Amino acid sequence: MHGTYTQLYKLCRSVGIMIIGVLGPRGSYSDHAASLWLSKEYTASPLKDISLKYCDDIIDTFNAVILTNADLGIVPVENSIEGSVGVTLDMLMEHEIHIIGEVVVPIEHCLLSRGKIEDIRVILSHPQALGQCRQFIKSHFPHAEIRTTGSTSHAAKLATEFEEMAAIASRDSAGMYGLNVLLCNIQDCNNNHTRFIVFRKKQEDDDLAWKTCSGSVAETDDTAKRDLPHRTSIIVYLDRDRPGALYDLLGEFAIRKINLTRIESRPSKRILGDYIFYIDFAGNISDTIIKDALNSILPKAGMMKVLGSYEMM
């Protein structure tokens, strides 16, 4: 199956079509994130040169890039209500990928159905969306059966089958799948945003940016966008559990006045209580101060993976 896709993708590339893996079907927030990113990045080139490959879930979106050679993938990484998207963090650790951009999308969930509010017995959606509407569901539909789906748009597609089903999805999905918008803005906090990352397969040159242990970290080719505010994402594992290990690591940022924009821990999956850290900070890997910080962290860390520097949105 993957072989067939790979051949198709090679053909697409040979005729100049860029393939982007994204969580589908059409109408997902990931689909919207892809459109926003493309309109920002490729204003000059016509969109017919770009083909979206809709994937069933986030793991398949990574596989589209890693195994079947899609040029880019776009996945959600964090939400302002529900926090990190765990599966995305796990995939970032598991695969050799390079982040090249980010998109922040305002999320306004709606309740969509073929039926009326009083008919609703089953509510469908992606677990992240259900989490963002937890209080709404508890207070409005305490007895409804909750079913999870691969994406919000998949929920909308399924909700077309029975009047007693409602999907939590975007307003766009209502139009695409012929559903009524029963209620709008149903997330538990008004200010709901999801950050998506845009990534490609890691290339040898990308690794040079941090694998040069002695001396300085190599220059990257991203000099054109150097002056725009950038974010850098890394993963660090501290294999020697000792008091102050994390403090020491974070100190390398503090002494250089590098602003951390996120720090998240995730189980290493080796043993209970063992964690890896996902750290985002302001700055570009081509800045001397950032190279210095990374070179100082390297000997203190059991493992360090630089995921990329990209323009902050």
Ligand SMILES: O=C(O)C(=O)C[C@]1(C(=O)O)C=C[C@@H](O)C=C1
């Ligand atoms: O299901 C979708 O529409 C998605 O694009 C996934 C996703 C997510 O996993 O965070 C994206 C944005 C919203 O936060 C809810 C769901």
